[in-house]
Amino acid sequence: MKQQNFIYLGLGIVATILFYVLRVSAYECIYAVPGFSDQFYNAGLYDMIPLITIAVPWATAGIYYYAINSVRFDRWYHWLLVGGISTMLTIIIGYAVNSSVFSDMGLSYGAESLSFELANAVWAVVMFIVASFSMRWWSSNCRHTPIPQ
Amino acid sequence: MRLFLFAIGGTGSRVLKSLIMLSAAGVRPVDENGHPVPNVEIVPVIIDPHKSNEDLKRTEALLNAYRSLRERLYGNAVNADGFFATRFVTLREIMSDSTIQLNDTFIFNLGAVEREKFRDFIGYDTMNEANQALTSLLFADYQLENKMNIGFVGSPNIGSVALNEIKDSDEFKAFANVFNQGDRIFFISSIFGGTGAAGFPIMVKNIRRAGDLDINNRDALRRAPIGGLTVLPYFNIEHSEDTRISKADFVVKTQSALYYYKDTMTGANDANVNAIFYVGDQEVSKPYTYDPGEHGQRNRAHLVEMVGALAPLKFAGLPLQRLSSPDGFPLPTTAYEFALAKDERDINFLTLRAATRRHVYDPLVRFHLLFLYLRTGFREQVGQGYTEDAPKIKSDFLNSQFYRTLTDDFMRAYVDWLVEMHDNNRSVSLFSLGETDMNRAITAVATRKSLLGRKNVDNNVFKAEMNRLSRDASYSEHTVEYKLLDLFNRAATRIINDRYEAIN
Numbered sequence: 001m002k003q004q005n006f007i008y009l010g011l012g013i014v015a016t017i018l019f020y021v022l023r024v025s026a027y028e029c030i031y032a033v034p035g036f037s038d039q040f041y042n043a044g045l046y047d048m049i050p051l052i053t054i055a056v057p058w059a060t061a062g063i064y065y066y067a068i069n070s071v072r073f074d075r076w077y078h079w080l081l082v083g084g085i086s087t088m089l090t091i092i093i094g095y096a097v098n099s100s101v102f103s104d105m106g107l108s109y110g111a112e113s114l115s116f117e118l119a120n121a122v123w124a125v126v127m128f129i130v131a132s133f134s135m136r137w138w139s140s141n142c143r144h145t146p147i148p149q
Numbered sequence: 150m151r152l153f154l155f156a157i158g159g160t161g162s163r164v165l166k167s168l169i170m171l172s173a174a175g176v177r178p179v180d181e182n183g184h185p186v187p188n189v190e191i192v193p194v195i196i197d198p199h200k201s202n203e204d205l206k207r208t209e210a211l212l213n214a215y216r217s218l219r220e221r222l223y224g225n226a227v228n229a230d231g232f233f234a235t236r237f238v239t240l241r242e243i244m245s246d247s248t249i250q251l252n253d254t255f256i257f258n259l260g261a262v263e264r265e266k267f268r269d270f271i272g273y274d275t276m277n278e279a280n281q282a283l284t285s286l287l288f289a290d291y292q293l294e295n296k297m298n299i300g301f302v303g304s305p306n307i308g309s310v311a312l313n314e315i316k317d318s319d320e321f322k323a324f325a326n327v328f329n330q331g332d333r334i335f336f337i338s339s340i341f342g343g344t345g346a347a348g349f350p351i352m353v354k355n356i357r358r359a360g361d362l363d364i365n366n367r368d369a370l371r372r373a374p375i376g377g378l379t380v381l382p383y384f385n386i387e388h389s390e391d392t393r394i395s396k397a398d399f400v401v402k403t404q405s406a407l408y409y410y411k412d413t414m415t416g417a418n419d420a421n422v423n424a425i426f427y428v429g430d431q432e433v434s435k436p437y438t439y440d441p442g443e444h445g446q447r448n449r450a451h452l453v454e455m456v457g458a459l460a461p462l463k464f465a466g467l468p469l470q471r472l473s474s475p476d477g478f479p480l481p482t483t484a485y486e487f488a489l490a491k492d493e494r495d496i497n498f499l500t501l502r503a504a505t506r507r508h509v510y511d512p513l514v515r516f517h518l519l520f521l522y523l524r525t526g527f528r529e530q531v532g533q534g535y536t537e538d539a540p541k542i543k544s545d546f547l548n549s550q551f552y553r554t555l556t557d558d559f560m561r562a563y564v565d566w567l568v569e570m571h572d573n574n575r576s577v578s579l580f581s582l583g584e585t586d587m588n589r590a591i592t593a594v595a596t597r598k599s600l601l602g603r604k605n606v607d608n609n610v611f612k613a614e615m616n617r618l619s620r621d622a623s624y625s626e627h628t629v630e631y632k633l634l635d636l637f638n639r640a641a642t643r644i645i646n647d648r649y650e651a652i653n
Binding site: 070071072074075138140141143144148149 | 533534537538541609612613616617620
């Protein structure tokens with residue numbers, strides 16, 4: 001079982017790296033608007049936003065499984081709540097970064113940025129699931145959350 | 150090593166019941182350094198013609214429950230650690246001689262004795278006049294008329310005649326067949342009644358004179374280390390116009406029997422019994438209902454019985470050189486007594502002396518916490534955490550035979566045992582009865598202080614600890630029953646050390 005757990009962790013890391021490598025295609029398939037997408041690319045946000053979309057879900061999953069790690073917070077709906085918070089954080093931080101970068105460039109893409117980040121929720125959720133199933137196996141109290149091993 | 154444990158009479162059954170409770174908690178035979186003695190298997194044999202005795206029936210039911218639970222936990226393994234660690238087996242279970250027909254029971258079959266009045270048993274009516282006159286001198290009329298299926302009603306002179314039959318029984322032959330060099334024999338009996346007071350010396354006599362009997366392993370039996378728990382008066386009975394059993398007679402009977410024992414078994418140079426444990430209490434117990442036997446005799450459990458139950462465990466752990474000479478012959482009797490640290494009426498763990506406390510505190514606390522956990526927390530936790538690790542504990546486990554026997558039968562008897570000891574005098578209050586809060590469950594022992602008040606112990610603390618232990622261990626090769634109790638045992642050990650004040 002322990003070997004299997006490391007395989008899950010390895011697969012999660014590979015999936016995350018693949019997401020980062022294929023980030024532009026990944027984002028264009030969920031949200032692509034002429035003009036906005038070009039500026040997004042030129043501003044280097046296709047490098048920055050995927051990093052946020054990886055870091056926030058992995059960090060929140062890590063906090064859930066190893067910092068909170070509580071028998072009082074080990075049910076599937078607790079995990080779902082943390083997943084929701086993780087996704088919200090990803091959206092908020094992503095939007096703040098988008099807005100800041102475009103603002104520095106003197107551009108105004110408020111509505112597009114918000115739409116992009118809402119679409120990015122899909123990847124934030126996927127990353128949270130990937131992070132959860134990569135790292136949960138060693139948690140003493142939450143390793144069976146959201147579903148039993 | 151097998152310890153053949155003969156529990157004779159009502160007190161024998163009650164002490165045996167306490168031994169089962171202690172063993173369920175994981176109290177095991179220990180050596181002089183307090184380390185568990187490996188490879189000990191106990192063969193309890195209850196000798197009591199009074200089959201309708203409620204104490205006997207309760208003990209037998211408990212033994213059967215213990216046996217089935219242990220089998221499910223550890224199979225036939227002799228060595229185990231944790232709850233139900235000590236293996237109890239019947240004579241039938243260990244005998245290989247198929248020519249002897251025995252029931253698979255812990256009760257010695259005294260068929261001939263149980264069926265008859267004493268006068269018929271000794272053939273009074275067929276005696277000549279002179280013998281009848283002599284018999285009438287030795288036995289009162291009510292003793293001659295005594296139907297022995299209610300026991301010997303405090304008359305050792307009946308028992309000493311009737312129980313002499315034992316040596317010819319199939320059970321005794323089976324016992325002789327399975328007895329091996331290295332095994333030990335222990336007797337539990339009271340000295341102030343009828344059955345126990347008579348049965349103990351008769352059994353010892355027959356074993357030591359095995360050379361004269363037509364049985365196997367005669368030499369091993371003659372040289373066997375033999376120990377005995379002789380329970381001195383410790384309970385009171387209600388006043389009755391019927392004087393067959395009277396508290397006033399207890400001391401006189403005890404004195405007479407002690408002299409007899411000294412002359413035949415336990416004297417300074419006598420090697421018939423190698424270790425004798427005396428326990429009694431001059432503190433007057435709450436009076437038991439007067440019942441010579443007709444109404445079932447159901448007496449409250451008592452501190453003396455729990456303390457007495459430690460005697461066979463100590464005996465099993467005594468080094469052989471304390472019982473036998475280097476050439477294998479039994480050594481003269483050594484006598485042991487028991488004392489409390491404080492002569493108080495309310496007994497808790499702090500009232501016990503350090504050696505006793507070290508022996509029983511951790512196992513009993515673990516078992517009590519298990520009782521509370523199963524009662525208040527486990528059901529809700531099925532399907533979560535450690536229960537989801539292989540082998541999974543699913544909700545149908547709650548309806549399994551094992552779980553029902555453990556919680557409905559055994560734990561109920563455990564509570565009865567605690568309540569009865571608590572309601573007696575001395576009052577044993579090891580745990581706060583009715584208290585489901587684990588922080589306050591152990592009398593006189595609180596949880597440790599922490600920065601924010603005191604450390605907490607509850608079902609979630611157990612769940613977290615069992616989750617951690619289960620993550621780091623593999624129970625794939627074990628049953629769910631073993632997994633649950635072993636995890637709990639290990640979790641409780643750690644929680645007791647970390648969260649409760651240390652008293653040992």
